[in-house]
Amino acid sequence: ETGVTQSPTHLIKTRGQQVTLRCSSQSGHNTVSWYQQALGQGPQFIFQYYREEENGRGNFPPRFSGLQFPNYSSELNVNALELDDSALYLCASSWGQRNTEAFFGQGTRLTVV
């Protein structure tokens, strides 16, 4: 196991609702990235947080937002859920902005109905 934990593991929400996903990074890591993996596809970068600041964002709308806390854990918030938001959400932690290796959590499976 990587030491990166995500909660919850599974979640079902209704279209239009809001959701918060959580990630506890590996000890000593100060960077957290979030990815969305739709069924049958590779993970897509959502955004990265480095020392509590957003440090890069992928092609996701503003209703996807996040936070990183002083202990470097992180949250991903999605507002106004759409059916297409159904996916596995992966959190990856690493040391530094340019670290060459990231450790992934087991993911949160979000289903929007």
Next chain:
Amino acid sequence: AQSVAQPEDQVNVAEGNPLTVKCTYSVSGNPYLFWYVQYPNRGLQFLLKYITGDNLVKGSYGFEAEFNKSQTSFHLKKPSALVSDSALYFCAVTPNNFNKFYFGSGTKLNVKP
């Protein structure tokens, strides 16, 4: 622009035979290349990476990959496949100034007894 292509959705191989999972990439600047494996309902597990140096990289569980700059390829190989190697394999690239992964679409490896 950065991109990764995994031309095979699925690779079938008999246990004990060598396996190859193909990956080609497009990146501006020097590439940082990775292979990750994903088991059902799990996050991504790091296998190996190429940053610089020897073109043949050895990683976890007996896997290795060969970096070929002229062909912009980074194929994953193993001399003798195990049934337990059956999983989904992702190739990824990051630009050398930012720890954002661009993943391929994945290749499902089936190793039959």
